Amino acid sequence: MSLRFQSIGFDLDGTLLDTSGDLAATLNRVLAEDGRPPLPLARILGMVGRGVDVLLEQAVAATGGGDAAVLARLHPRFVATYGAHIAEHSRPYPGVLDALDALAAQGITLAVVTNKLEALTLPLLEATGLLPRFATVIGGDTLGPGTAKPSPAPILEMLRRCGGPAAFVGDSLYDVQAAQAAGVPVIACSFGFSQAPVATLGADAVIDSFAELIPALARISV
Numbered sequence: 001m002s003l004r005f006q007s008i009g010f011d012l013d014g015t016l017l018d019t020s021g022d023l024a025a026t027l028n029r030v031l032a033e034d035g036r037p038p039l040p041l042a043r044i045l046g047m048v049g050r051g052v053d054v055l056l057e058q059a060v061a062a063t064g065g066g067d068a069a070v071l072a073r074l075h076p077r078f079v080a081t082y083g084a085h086i087a088e089h090s091r092p093y094p095g096v097l098d099a100l101d102a103l104a105a106q107g108i109t110l111a112v113v114t115n116k117l118e119a120l121t122l123p124l125l126e127a128t129g130l131l132p133r134f135a136t137v138i139g140g141d142t143l144g145p146g147t148a149k150p151s152p153a154p155i156l157e158m159l160r161r162c163g164g165p166a167a168f169v170g171d172s173l174y175d176v177q178a179a180q181a182a183g184v185p186v187i188a189c190s191f192g193f194s195q196a197p198v199a200t201l202g203a204d205a206v207i208d209s210f211a212e213l214i215p216a217l218a219r220i221s222v
Ligand SMILES: O=C(O)COP(=O)(O)O
Pocket: 011, 012, 013, 014, 047, 048, 049, 050, 051, 052, 055, 113, 114, 115, 116, 117, 172
């Protein structure tokens, strides 16, 4: 199946990697250290996808509230704790490695565009064996404040670095909005962290497993 895409970008959390276990354990540990109650996994996953600042804002609001000083206190604790436990439970979803290899074999350039901080993203990709497969990695803070998805900025930067035409693969509304604002077709993964049914996100295609990725890309290639 030959695709017309020069490059394909991937979201990280809930798309390439199931990071739910390490994210939830880290957040609940940081909340406990601050005297706050734990949050259930499903609630936490609904807070993931717009980066650590939004995650902490929502987690603090859900556990008794707190002002900017609370967030400023929790932020470095979250980053340090997560960095120390970055890949204890996090694994690629089934079929990820085969799909990436098949795309690379077609000469397609692969990129990661995540809202996770770059300094956490790189060791996570390294620990899970994914890093060598990507030509470029753009984190939520790589391009500066205000450029995380749903801003189109990181997808436009991926196009600049890797060339077009491009497609994007993600699991959240923010991925779909960012790709559409950048004029790039987008595939949504139903196995990720989206709280809304992925069929309602407005993506060009929905996949239920990575085995469906290349056929879906072929369908939107025409
Ligand atoms: O919210 C995050 O930290 C990262 O999320 P993403 O990899 O799904 O963009």
